[in-house]
Amino acid sequence: GAVVSQxxxxxxxxxxxxxxxxxxxxxxxxxxxxxxxQFPKQSLMLMATSNEGSKATYxxxxxxxxFLINHASLTLSTLTVTSAHPEDSSFYICSARRGNSxxxxxxxxxxxxxxxx
Amino acid sequence: xxxxxxxxxxxxxxxxxxAVIKCTYSDSASNYFPWYxxxxxxxxxxxxxxxxxxxxxxxxxxxVTLNKTAKHFSLHITETQPEDSAVYFCxxxxxxxQGAQKLVFGQGTRLTINP
Numbered sequence: 001g002a003v004v005s006q007x008x009x010x011x012x013x014x015x016x017x018x019x020x021x022x023x024x025x026x027x028x029x030x031x032x033x034x035x036x037x038q039f040p041k042q043s044l045m046l047m048a049t050s051n052e053g054s055k056a057t058y059x060x061x062x063x064x065x066x067f068l069i070n071h072a073s074l075t076l077s078t079l080t081v082t083s084a085h086p087e088d089s090s091f092y093i094c095s096a097r098r099g100n101s102x103x104x105x106x107x108x109x110x111x112x113x114x115x116x117x
Numbered sequence: 118x119x120x121x122x123x124x125x126x127x128x129x130x131x132x133x134x135x136a137v138i139k140c141t142y143s144d145s146a147s148n149y150f151p152w153y154x155x156x157x158x159x160x161x162x163x164x165x166x167x168x169x170x171x172x173x174x175x176x177x178x179x180x181v182t183l184n185k186t187a188k189h190f191s192l193h194i195t196e197t198q199p200e201d202s203a204v205y206f207c208x209x210x211x212x213x214x215q216g217a218q219k220l221v222f223g224q225g226t227r228l229t230i231n232p
Contacts, residue, residue, distance in 0.1 A: 043206060043222045044161070093160045103152055106220060108160035
């Protein structure tokens with residue numbers, strides 16, 4: 001079946017550090033990838049949608065200069081949290097969808113737990 | 118925009134009994150309704166989905182029903198087992214044109230199966 005790989009699974013770093021998270025679709029080409037943020041015991045909040053070769057579309061309230069998204073190939077999207085601060089600590093999850101058809105479901109990675117000290 | 122309400126927030130059932138989780142959505146144009154299971158420290162895993170041209174779909178012990186008129190859909194798990202314990206999320210989406218799609222998630226249900 002479809003597999004989405006996310007790396008790293010956990011990051012602990014000092015305030016002010018920039019952190020890059022990678023999301024890869026392992027056995028399919030993902031035209032569209034999604035980045036979500038999840039707070040403890042809460043639902044998933046969509047941060048942005050990225051399409052291969054074009055700029056990401058950010059949801060209202062998400063700072064595009066803070067959360068840099070690059071979708072350079074059909075199998076890789078990256079999220080960079082720039083100059084991270086403790087309030088950026090969260091569980092970040094990526095998702096990928098094969099092709100452009102609504103008939104294709106979204107598959108999720110296993111998330112990255114980011115802790116900023 | 119779309120709003121998805123999910124109930125209950127927590128559900129505890131005896132092993133072997135059935136569990137039902139319900140969701141309502143607000144946008145009548147929504148036409149795709151997936152259910153995800155999320156285990157502790159993991160990402161959500163798609164367990165079943167249904168499209169608006171179908172009223173019911175079943176996959177072994179899991180079934181989903183959709184009532185378009187009432188704008189609600191439900192997840193049914195029969196013969197529950199301890200490994201069914203997890204957080205379950207419903208979601209709704211519609212086509213936004215040019216292949217774009219945006220899932221809107223419910224608040225989640227923490228299901229506990231008691232041995």
